[in-house]
Amino acid sequence: MQEILKNWNKMKGHLKRAYPVLNNNDVTQRTGKDTEMLQIIMDKTGLTEAELEAFLQKVQEQ
Numbered sequence: 608m609q610e611i612l613k614n615w616n617k618m619k620g621h622l623k624r625a626y627p628v629l630n631n632n633d634v635t636q637r638t639g640k641d642t643e644m645l646q647i648i649m650d651k652t653g654l655t656e657a658e659l660e661a662f663l664q665k666v667q668e669q
Contacts, residue, residue, distance in 0.1 A: 629651055
């Protein structure tokens with residue numbers, strides 16, 4: 608997951624397009640708050656951690 612977070616600017620755009628329920632605050636990466644941010648994304652989208660990781664991995668491979 609750490610490798611995915613390194614490319615977060617790319618990832619957050621894809622997340623917001625795929626899940627319009629997310630807003631800028633939900634996907635803004637803050638120092639030391641990655642786990643909290645990912646939990647908010649999972650809560651709002653209904654994705655499990657594995658589903659979110661798979662989605663982000665797919666985006667990264669594009």
